[in-house]
Amino acid sequence: AQKVTQAQTEISVVEKEDVTLDCVYETRDTTYYLFWYKQPPSGELVFLIRRNSFDEQNEISGRYSWNFQKSTSSFNFTITASQVVDSAVYFCALSEPTGNQFYFGTGTSLTVIP
Amino acid sequence: DVKVTQSSRYLVKRTGEKVFLECVQDMDHENMFWYRQDPGLGLRLIYFSYDVKMKEKGDIPEGYSVSREKKERFSLILESASTNQTSMYLCASSLPSPGANTGELFFGEGSRLTVL
Numbered sequence: 001a002q003k004v005t006q007a008q009t010e011i012s013v014v015e016k017e018d019v020t021l022d023c024v025y026e027t028r029d030t031t032y033y034l035f036w037y038k039q040p041p042s043g044e045l046v047f048l049i050r051r052n053s054f055d056e057q058n059e060i061s062g063r064y065s066w067n068f069q070k071s072t073s074s075f076n077f078t079i080t081a082s083q084v085v086d087s088a089v090y091f092c093a094l095s096e097p098t099g100n101q102f103y104f105g106t107g108t109s110l111t112v113i114p
Numbered sequence: 115d116v117k118v119t120q121s122s123r124y125l126v127k128r129t130g131e132k133v134f135l136e137c138v139q140d141m142d143h144e145n146m147f148w149y150r151q152d153p154g155l156g157l158r159l160i161y162f163s164y165d166v167k168m169k170e171k172g173d174i175p176e177g178y179s180v181s182r183e184k185k186e187r188f189s190l191i192l193e194s195a196s197t198n199q200t201s202m203y204l205c206a207s208s209l210p211s212p213g214a215n216t217g218e219l220f221f222g223e224g225s226r227l228t229v230l
Contacts (some may be wrong), residue, residue: 045221099210100145100164102219106156
């Protein structure tokens with residue numbers, strides 16, 4: 001069965017600290033897609049990144065970086081030099097090949113303290 | 115700017131009332147979804163639709179129905195609202211896969227429903 005686990009429910013860091021949000025997934029498919037979404041206090045989920053199962057190359061976008069490891073079924077998200085604006089709930093998600101089903105983790109609430 | 119618009123940000127209804135939550139997207143997306151978000155449970159799929167007049171049950175369809183008469187509009191209906199349906203409801207749309215656009219969901223701002 002498809003499943004996404006975000007074991008960290010809440011994380012608090014002081015501004016400028018680095019923080020890593022963990023995501024572990026389960027799937028029987030060989031082709032799948034992994035995502036991270038950010039949900040700020042305003043409520044609208046914002047797409048951050050998509051990764052397909054054949055691309056294990058890590059990605060960096062500014063202060064954000066993602067580490068995809070198929071061997072451990074993990075897709076972790078690191079924010080470097082965190083800022084108050086990074087405070088949000090972050091969701092990891094898995095999509096099966098048709099794109100008709102998405103499986104979300106329970107989310108990690110990140111608070112960055114000034 | 116691409117947009118998914120949900121008709122109401124906040125609603126308060128009474129038990130037994132019929133509730134309509136409307137969602138409109140302007141991206142010509144085939145796929146549309148209704149999720150429910152509750153603390154500690156993440157997002158749970160209620161229904162999705164991959165074409166006009168087509169619908170598929172998600173993980174928690176009980177107590178809900180949907181309507182998709184036009185490609186851009188996907189409505190969620192609570193026939194007889196109950197207090198356990200108090201929640202945040204999120205609408206999303208996406209292009210179908212496979213393809214370079216596979217999977218990215220575009221979300222509305224959410225509708226927070228309180229059933230008294």
